[in-house]
Amino acid sequence: MIRDRLKDLVTNVQLRASASELARRTWMKYAMRGVRQADAFDRLDMAYKVSDPWRMNTPRERFRFARTNRLVQEHLGERFASILEIGSGEGHQTEHLVELATPSGEVTGLEVSATAVDRAKERLADPRARFVAGDLFAQPWSSERGRFELVTACEVLYYMSDIPRTLRTMDELGGSCMLTYFAPASRICEAPAMAMPGAQKTSFAFDDTEWIAVWWRGASRRA
Numbered sequence: 001m002i003r004d005r006l007k008d009l010v011t012n013v014q015l016r017a018s019a020s021e022l023a024r025r026t027w028m029k030y031a032m033r034g035v036r037q038a039d040a041f042d043r044l045d046m047a048y049k050v051s052d053p054w055r056m057n058t059p060r061e062r063f064r065f066a067r068t069n070r071l072v073q074e075h076l077g078e079r080f081a082s083i084l085e086i087g088s089g090e091g092h093q094t095e096h097l098v099e100l101a102t103p104s105g106e107v108t109g110l111e112v113s114a115t116a117v118d119r120a121k122e123r124l125a126d127p128r129a130r131f132v133a134g135d136l137f138a139q140p141w142s143s144e145r146g147r148f149e150l151v152t153a154c155e156v157l158y159y160m161s162d163i164p165r166t167l168r169t170m171d172e173l174g175g176s177c178m179l180t181y182f183a184p185a186s187r188i189c190e191a192p193a194m195a196m197p198g199a200q201k202t203s204f205a206f207d208d209t210e211w212i213a214v215w216w217r218g219a220s221r222r223a
């Protein structure tokens with residue numbers, strides 16, 4: 001009897017989970033229309049009508065966050081006093097980037113969706129994390145050479161209309177720069193990324209998902 005009830009309960013939970021996953025997918029199909037390489041900030045904000053629209057709270061993405069941190073530490077440095085994360089979403093990766101900050105350091109998450117920024121602020125209790133809603137080029141500091149010790153842009157380049165301009169701005173702002181993108185997006189990301197001075201790359205995978213990571217020293221550290 002109890003076993004039957006438990007079985008029903010588990011089936012109900014599974015049904016609800018798959019219904020909500022179906023709703024998320026359907027919503028994202030609609031919200032993401034015309035978003036690629038379009039600076040479609042309104043539609044990106046709309047994506048956040050569902051929580052965790054890109055399923056960042058999954059083993060696959062947690063693997064990517066940990067691997068990205070490791071690559072930063074292996075190639076760019078152990079700890080940073082100031083980190084800029086471009087496209088910080090709801091702060092899932094920020095939670096990991098904070099581990100790269102010095103005890104008195106700061107991670108600034110920059111995100112065009114105000115909804116995502118509100119959720120990120122709720123998610124992260126760490127006083128070293130702060131979030132700004134807006135576009136990179138609209139920031140008053142966007143052309144300050146070496147303003148941040150590390151600048152990251154992970155899974156975000158695809159939504160931008162001018163990738164080379166973003167990379168040049170990162171190069172100016174960051175002592176070190178780190179990008180990650182889905183391997184199939186190499187078609188649009190690889191040429192501009194590898195054109196950055198001294199750029200190096202590697203790839204890593206989780207099951208059948210492969211990402212490319214590209215990093216380089218920013219202008220302030222090459223001067």
Ligand SMILES: C[S@@+](CC[C@H](N)C(=O)[O-])C[C@H]1O[C@@H](n2cnc3c(N)ncnc32)[C@H](O)[C@@H]1O
Nearest residue numbers: 044054087089093110111112113154155156159
């Ligand atoms: C796929 S999510 C990636 C989130 C996080 N970087 C990660 O890797 O887990 C992409 C995020 O970038 C944001 N975004 C897109 N274009 C942006 C831009 N020009 N400036 C800042 N954020 C942007 C989107 O709103 C979205 O939250």
